Amino acid sequence: MSATQSDATTGPNENAPGRDLARQALAAARAKAEARGVEPGVRKRTAGQFGQNPRRRRWSGPGSDARDPQPLGRLMSRLATDRGWSQRLADGQVFGQWAKLVGEEVAEHAQPVSLKDGELTVRASSTAWATQLRLLQGQLLTKIAAAVGHGVVKRMRIHGPTAPSWRKGLRHVSGRGPRDTYG
Structure with missing residues (x-):
């Protein structure tokens, strides 16, 4: 086993110069990732993370983003659809x-x-x-x-318009209405 491999498994050597110290730390991190079964250099990203820490506030990039200001009409139509209106x-x-x-x-x-x-x-x-x-x-x-x-x-x-009602008041004459004027 070489000195570089032993350093990768045990961790970085604090007495090494800056560039060598960074290489040793990277090799140690890759070894730990391989031990966990994670392929080194490949990150799993979901659509909502944008490669950022969700607790840290960042500005959105040049492309459109869900965090960008939205037109009021689009927001209201989304609200109406979500609520069933x-x-x-x-x-x-x-x-x-x-x-x-x-x-x-x-x-x-x-x-x-x-x-x-x-x-x-x-x-x-x-x-x-x-x-x-x-x-x-x-x-x-x-x-x-x-x-x-x-x-x-x-x-x-x-x-069409409704016909006039001949039933007016509490007391009314039963029948079809005044027949002398409506034939």
Whole structure:
């Protein structure tokens, strides 16, 4: 056994000059690594460590990093996805951006009422507008899907204005209403 090999197993010799001392320390570290079964010179890195001590704060490098400042929109969409709010936010966009989705003229005469299980209920201001919306239904669904997302609104149910109720007050006359004015 040579002097270099005996020094590698026992540790560095403090009486050696600086360069020899560094070589001996490196040889001792490699020998210990081989004894543990670790291949010398190869580090195992995980994606989250970036080759740094996680307790020590360092600046990120020139590339993009998870620690870099993120745009607010990206953070909010990640938060909504993590918390399961994505579907409710998409539903809210239909109501909040109704005029932009369907156009100003249609929005003046039609209002969304409810959105359940992909079915959007819309109330029109008149029966003529209800008929017009039924004819435009395919185009409206395409516009809504392009702006909000596919699958949010699958079908539309369009209602006209409600008829007046003849049932008023606690005491009323039963029947179909005043027949002399409505034939």
